[in-house]
Every structure is written in C-alpha cells, then in structure tokens.
Amino acid sequence: EPEVTQTPSHQVTQMGQEVILRCVPISNHLYFYWYRQILGQKVEFLVSFYNNEISEKSEIFDDQFSVERPDGSNFTLKIRSTKLEDSAMYFCASSEFSRRGRNTIYFGEGSWLTVV
Amino acid sequence: LAKTTQPISMDSYEGQEVNITCSHNNIATNDYITWYQQFPSQGPRFIIQGYKTKVTNEVASLFIPADRKSSTLSLPRVSLSDTAVYYCLVHTGTASKLTFGTGTRLQVTL
Numbered sequence: 001e002p003e004v005t006q007t008p009s010h011q012v013t014q015m016g017q018e019v020i021l022r023c024v025p026i027s028n029h030l031y032f033y034w035y036r037q038i039l040g041q042k043v044e045f046l047v048s049f050y051n052n053e054i055s056e057k058s059e060i061f062d063d064q065f066s067v068e069r070p071d072g073s074n075f076t077l078k079i080r081s082t083k084l085e086d087s088a089m090y091f092c093a094s095s096e097f098s099r100r101g102r103n104t105i106y107f108g109e110g111s112w113l114t115v116v
Numbered sequence: 117l118a119k120t121t122q123p124i125s126m127d128s129y130e131g132q133e134v135n136i137t138c139s140h141n142n143i144a145t146n147d148y149i150t151w152y153q154q155f156p157s158q159g160p161r162f163i164i165q166g167y168k169t170k171v172t173n174e175v176a177s178l179f180i181p182a183d184r185k186s187s188t189l190s191l192p193r194v195s196l197s198d199t200a201v202y203y204c205l206v207h208t209g210t211a212s213k214l215t216f217g218t219g220t221r222l223q224v225t226l
Contacts, residue, residue, distance in 0.1 A: 042217065043154075091159045093159075108159050
C-alpha cells in the first residue's frame with residue numbers, strides 16, 4: 001500500500017536553529033499538507049500546498065515556517081528559528097483529489113521534533 | 117464547519133464488536149464523514165470514509181442514517197492492537213484542512 005514517508009523520525013535541535021523536515025508524499029497525489037501534534041494535544045493543521053503554492057495556512061504557520069517542493073518527489077517544512085514551543089510531532093500528509101469531489105488525506109508516521 | 121461529538125473513551129474486551137458513534141448535527145450537504153485511527157507517537161491512519169448509508173471495507177464499517185446527523189464506526193471483533201484513539205471528522209469533499217477533535221480513546225483488554 002502506498003504511503004507517505006517522513007524523515008527524520010526524530011530530531012533534537014537547539015533553540016534558534018533551523019530545522020528542515022522532509023516528506024515523500026504518495027506518488028500520484030497532488031495535494032500536500034503539514035500538521036502537528038504537541039504532546040497530549042490535538043492534531044493541528046499547519047498548511048496545505050497545491051500546484052507549487054500554499055493554498056491554505058493556519059495561524060500557527062507564521063513567518064518562521066515555510067514549505068517547499070524542491071523536486072518532483074519531496075515536500076519539506078522548514079522552521080527558520082526554532083522555539084521551545086515548536087516541540088511537537090509533525091505529520092506530512094497528501095491526497096489525490098478525486099473527480100467526484102472526495103478528498104481522502106493520508107498521513108505519514110511523523111517527525112518528532114524536540115527543541116532544547 | 118460541522119462540529120462533531122464523540123465519547124471521550126470506550127472499553128472493550130478482545131473479540132467483541134465495538135461501535136463508536138459520532139454526532140454531527142449541523143453537517144452540510146456537501147460534507148463527507150471520515151474516521152481516522154491514531155496510535156501513540158504515530159500519524160493518523162485513514163480507516164473509512166462515507167457520505168450516506170453504509171460503507172464497508174476490510175477494516176471497518178461506517179453506518180450513516182438518512183439524516184446524516186450522526187455516524188457509527190463499527191469495528192468487528194477487536195483485538196488488543198485496536199487500542200487507539202479514533203477520530204470522527206466531517207469535512208467538505210474539497211477540504212484542504214481537517215479539524216481534529218480529541219477523539220475516542222478505545223481500550224481493548226483480554
């Protein structure tokens with residue numbers, strides 16, 4: 001079964017450092033997302049990406065965050081200057097929007113980011 | 117955005133059928149209902165999605181009454197490995213953003 005893959009599975013970084021989280025979406029999918037989940041809290045939407053541009057973003061996704069699809073397979077989330085409160089599990093997701101209007105989103109296993 | 121309400125937690129014994137009901141009274145005409153499963157420290161895993169009536173796959177069944185104001189996820193003969201959090205989400209077919217609630221924490225024991 002095709003799946004969304006993410007690297008690294010776990011990263012520890014110092015406050016103020018830049019972090020790049022990488023994702024390989026399912027190959028025929030055209031819509032890409034990042035979500036995050038702080039320990040013990042809900043899964044939160046960060047950003048969606050389609051046709052090489054952001055289609056929607058949440059209030060969490062401020063200027064410290066950016067996304068990029070540098071090639072035909074990878075989708076990245078960059079946090080420019082990490083803060084302690086950025087510690088969370090970050091999930092990449094992708095979907096193939098069907099002609100019938102149904103949008104099923106598949107998630108990766110997550111990248112656990114710890115900012116110290 | 118349709119708000120969903122589901123039990124905070126449920127307990128079951130291994131081998132039993134588990135039904136988790138979700139209320140979504142203000143579901144819109146173009147909304148779909150999707151259920152995800154999440155294990156600790158893992159990403160949400162798609163279980164099943166439906167619009168109306170009944171949908172069944174190899175993992176679960178989804179029952180949606182005619183008024184669509186609720187839905188029931190049915191897990192046949194659960195095992196210990198089904199212990200997880202189950203999320204009910206209501207969203208448009210074109211939605212790029214899913215709004216997760218706190219889900220239902222299912223605990224399966226022997």
